[in-house]
Amino acid sequence: MRFISCSSVSSEGALRVGTYIAQEGKLSLYPDVTISWPGGYGPAPDIPQCGFKDLLCDEYDQEEDMDSTSLAIGLSTTMSVVLIGVVLGVSILLR
Structure with a gap:
């Protein structure tokens, strides 16, 4: 062929x-x-930076990613609880 x-x-x-x-x-x-590659950087790598199962990256990098994810989840949960509290408080005061 x-x-x-x-x-x-x-x-x-x-x-x-x-x-x-x-x-x-x-x-x-x-x-x-x-x-002409998108972004001008050349072809995409054959293997992701950390490998297909994240085995090639240091544990520090993985912990750093986990810390930022935990921070984002914690902040969004806190803001949601505060917002619900404010809405409930305002609705009770306006009755």
């Missing part, structure tokens, strides 16, 4: 940038076509 693409836009709107020959495992990029 051989896949050949040309440096034109396909019917799906994708820019064809090269040729891949599956039997040979050979990829040839067209020299006159450049790939």
